[in-house]
Amino acid sequence: MNVILIATCPSGMATSYLVAERLRPAAQALDWQMDLEVHSSLERLAPVSAEAIANADLIIAVGGSLPDPQRFSGKRLYRGSVHQALPQPEAFLRQAERDASVFTPLGDVPASTSSLEASHSAAQRIVAVTACPTGVAHTFMAAEALAEAGRALGHQVRVETQGSVGAQDQLTDDEIANADLVILACDIEVDAARFAGKRIYRTSTGNALKKSRQTIEAALGEAELESAESGAAKGNEGARSFKEKGIYKHLLTGVSFMLPMVVAGGLLIALSFVFGIEAFREEGTLAAALMQIGGGTAFALMVPVLAGYIAYSIADRPGIAPGMIGGMLAANLGAGFIGGIIAGFLAGYVARALTRHVRLPSSVESLKPILIIPLISSLVTGLVMIYLVGEPVAGILGKLTAFLASMGSTNAVLLGILLGAMMCFDLGGPVNKAAYTFGVGLLASETYAPMAAIMAAGMVPAIGMGIATFIARSKFAQAEREAGKASFILGLCFITEGAIPFAARDPLRVIPAAMIGGAITGAISMLVGAKLMAPHGGVFVLLIPNAITPVVGYLIAILAGSLVTGVGYAMLKRRDAESMAAMQGG
Numbered sequence: 282m283n284v285i286l287i288a289t290c291p292s293g294m295a296t297s298y299l300v301a302e303r304l305r306p307a308a309q310a311l312d313w314q315m316d317l318e319v320h321s322s323l324e325r326l327a328p329v330s331a332e333a334i335a336n337a338d339l340i341i342a343v344g345g346s347l348p349d350p351q352r353f354s355g356k357r358l359y360r361g362s363v364h365q366a367l368p369q370p371e372a373f374l375r376q377a378e379r380d381a382s383v384f385t386p387l388g389d390v391p392a393s394t395s396s397l398e399a400s401h402s403a404a405q406r407i408v409a410v411t412a413c414p415t416g417v418a419h420t421f422m423a424a425e426a427l428a429e430a431g432r433a434l435g436h437q438v439r440v441e442t443q444g445s446v447g448a449q450d451q452l453t454d455d456e457i458a459n460a461d462l463v464i465l466a467c468d469i470e471v472d473a474a475r476f477a478g479k480r481i482y483r484t485s486t487g488n489a490l491k492k493s494r495q496t497i498e499a500a501l502g503e504a505e506l507e508s509a510e511s512g513a514a515k516g517n518e519g520a521r522s523f524k525e526k527g528i529y530k531h532l533l534t535g536v537s538f539m540l541p542m543v544v545a546g547g548l549l550i551a552l553s554f555v556f557g558i559e560a561f562r563e564e565g566t567l568a569a570a571l572m573q574i575g576g577g578t579a580f581a582l583m584v585p586v587l588a589g590y591i592a593y594s595i596a597d598r599p600g601i602a603p604g605m606i607g608g609m610l611a612a613n614l615g616a617g618f619i620g621g622i623i624a625g626f627l628a629g630y631v632a633r634a635l636t637r638h639v640r641l642p643s644s645v646e647s648l649k650p651i652l653i654i655p656l657i658s659s660l661v662t663g664l665v666m667i668y669l670v671g672e673p674v675a676g677i678l679g680k681l682t683a684f685l686a687s688m689g690s691t692n693a694v695l696l697g698i699l700l701g702a703m704m705c706f707d708l709g710g711p712v713n714k715a716a717y718t719f720g721v722g723l724l725a726s727e728t729y730a731p732m733a734a735i736m737a738a739g740m741v742p743a744i745g746m747g748i749a750t751f752i753a754r755s756k757f758a759q760a761e762r763e764a765g766k767a768s769f770i771l772g773l774c775f776i777t778e779g780a781i782p783f784a785a786r787d788p789l790r791v792i793p794a795a796m797i798g799g800a801i802t803g804a805i806s807m808l809v810g811a812k813l814m815a816p817h818g819g820v821f822v823l824l825i826p827n828a829i830t831p832v833v834g835y836l837i838a839i840l841a842g843s844l845v846t847g848v849g850y851a852m853l854k855r856r857d858a859e860s861m862a863a864m865q866g867g
């Protein structure tokens with residue numbers, strides 16, 4: 282049988298290729314001839330020809346929207362999700378052969394909707410936005426999960442991602458106007474004003490990724506109609522758990538906007554060290570210029586940006602000015618990132634209180650957002666920071682910095698164990714983000730060791746899964762081995778989420794193995810005194826001289842933890858019936 286597989290990943294990351302590589306050996310085991318067309322957010326790779334489509338007995342579409350659906354008119358088409366295809370590829374192909382139906386494109390139905398969905402009597406038009414603090418993996422994986430779950434339930438779904446490279450697949454005004462429901466799966470604050478007047482459901486990227494079907498079902502039943510005013514008021518209160526609202530969400534919004542400053546500043550400082558550790562002290566040199574840009578400017582903006590966008594998350598635009606002013610005061614007073622966090626929350630809640638509770642005559646109401654709120658909230662925040670918060674917090678931060686700098690080997694190892702285990706506990710979830718935020722914050726006070734342990738441990742779960750699929754090949758189906766290759770590469774890039782497919786299927790073995798390996802990596806990293814200048818990039822940061830020191834000790838830490846995780850899981854992994862069948866077929 283001739284089959285065409287259309288694998289589409291809206292994020293442009295590895296999922297499209299992962300699906301293709303997992304389904305290919307399963308098709309071969311069934312003696313099917315399979316042509317592949319892989320799509321990313323940027324381009325179409327290896328498009329199938331019109332002749333191949335004409336000769337195809339079955340079209341299988343997995344992932345995002347179906348590109349150029351008119352090409353497949355009159356062909357038997359099956360739409361499936363990544364979550365259906367990855368765990369049991371051969372069973373998925375058999376289901377596709379059994380359940381496919383003749384496809385007829387409808388002019389009034391978006392390309393992301395199949396004919397089956399269009400005919401569904403309860404079909405809803407759903408638009409969604411996903412956004413996580415770093416905008417690297419959870420943002421796009423949650424988008425895919427929502428889109429696939431929505432299609433499986435018979436709804437029309439369009440998802441906009443707001444990741445580290447900005448908004449992609451942006452929703453149009455017409456799509457928003459025609460939507461029956463809006464889902465905001467965001468761990469950071471996003472502008473919801475354009476959805477005013479719509480039924481809105483708010484949740485986290487974690488829920489959207491791991492419980493996508495339940496999220497859509499809950500949204501259909503629990504979404505609430507919001508006006509522009511109520512949306513601004515509820516933007517930070519409408520979620521379903523602590524990690525989706527309040528302090529956690531506001532903090533992660535600030536961290537998200539601060540990260541580019543940290544990454545750019547850290548790498549520029551590292552580049553200045555290429556000319557010698559003390560070369561920047563000589564005025565007029567390139568090393569001095571790099572240090573001025575990185576350390577004197579980018580790092581100087583870290584705390585004000587953190588505070589400003591925490592306040593923005595709480596009070597929208599009126600919070601930015603007082604938040605940044607408070608953050609700059611925190612930096613100047615030596616209160617560092619702790620003071621910046623306090624300033625951000627203080628400025629945000631003061632600005633929000635003024636917005637909600639101060640009523641002025643209509644003749645001067647227009648002055649409130651540009652004069653009254655910035656003036657009063659900046660004054661209150663500034664005075665509190667100068668007279669009440671700055672000095673005590675500066676003392677606390679100084680003691681913390683001194684403690685970290687003077688830690689003995691025992692305390693350093695214990696801290697590394699704690700941070701490493703946290704990074705591997707929930708693979709990009711709130712515990713992972715808490716450890717990561719702690720390390721990033723310390724960079725402003727030139728404390729680089731915890732960040733090194735955190736990034737090293739964050740690479741372990743995904744690398745470890747790749748190692749496990751290599752050394753225990755007989756325990757994994759061919760599709761899982763291909764997934765292990767993708768996981769290994771993602772791990773090298775410091776994308777912990779690469780291990781999620783394995784953890785979702787076998788959490789009681791994967792998570793403990795990952796935590797043990799991460800704890801070992803964190804401990805070794807702290808023991809050898811590894812320091813990291815930039816909080817992202819994985820092993821590729823090694824391409825920048827002096828960005829990581831010492832290099833050998835750091836690599837040993839990563840290798841040791843990854844081997845423990847990989848070998849440990851390989852030993853714990855059970856050879857189930859599915860993997861045995863796939864192995865025999867491959």
